[in-house]
Amino acid sequence: QVQLVESGGGLVQPGGSLRLSCAASGSFFRLNTMNWYRQAPGTQRELVAGSTSDGSTNYADSVKGRFTISRDNAKNTVYLQMNSLKPEDTAVYYCNTRFAGTHYWGKGTLIIVSS
Numbered sequence: 001q002v003q004l005v006e007s008g009g010g011l012v013q014p015g016g017s018l019r020l021s022c023a024a025s026g027s028f029f030r031l032n033t034m035n036w037y038r039q040a041p042g043t044q045r046e047l048v049a050g051s052t053s054d055g056s057t058n059y060a061d062s063v064k065g066r067f068t069i070s071r072d073n074a075k076n077t078v079y080l081q082m083n084s085l086k087p088e089d090t091a092v093y094y095c096n097t098r099f100a101g102t103h104y105w106g107k108g109t110l111i112i113v114s115s
Contacts, residue, residue, distance in 0.1 A: 002026050002104040004095040009109030012085055016113070020080040022095030022106060030073040032099060036080045038091035038111075045094070051078060062088075085113045 008020040020036070033052045039045040049069035050058045057069050068081040078095065090113050095106040 002028065002097065002099050002102075004097065004104055004106035006093065006095050006106040006109040009093065009111050011112045011114065013115050014085060014087060014113055016085050017081070017083045018085065018111060020082070020093055020109060020111075022078045022080075024076045024078070024095075024097065026076075026099075028097075028099050029076040032097045034069075034071060034078040035096040036069060036078075037094045037096055038089075039094070039108075040088075040091040043091075048093070049080060082111075085111075087113045089113050 003025040005023045006020060008018060010018065012018050031053050033050055035050040036048045037045050038048050046060065048060050048063055049067055051069045051071050059067060066084045071078045090111060092108040092110050094108045097104050
């Protein structure tokens with residue numbers, strides 16, 4: 001059973017920073033690509049950042065240079081460091097992975113960027 005639990009959301013002012021964490025259960029972690037998605041009200045869920053098992057990363061154009069994804073395989077945890085936050089970053093952020101052909105999602109954590 002794969003379980004993903006996000007934490008670290010909250011209210012932050014424009015220009016501020018937050019770090020999200022996603023703790024994963026199971027021994028699959030070090031072999032899997034781990035992703036962060038987000039969904040703002042009235043929009044589709046979009047990929048924000050991904051981290052492959054070989055250490056490669058990818059980012060949405062809208063967050064390049066501001067967000068950094070990292071992982072600690074010993075702790076089965078993936079992080080999303082978010083800097084220079086903008087109001088348009090406001091969304092529910094979800095941790096995601098795919099295992100044995102099935103996508104797994106956390107429950108999400110809400111980020112509100114507002115003054």
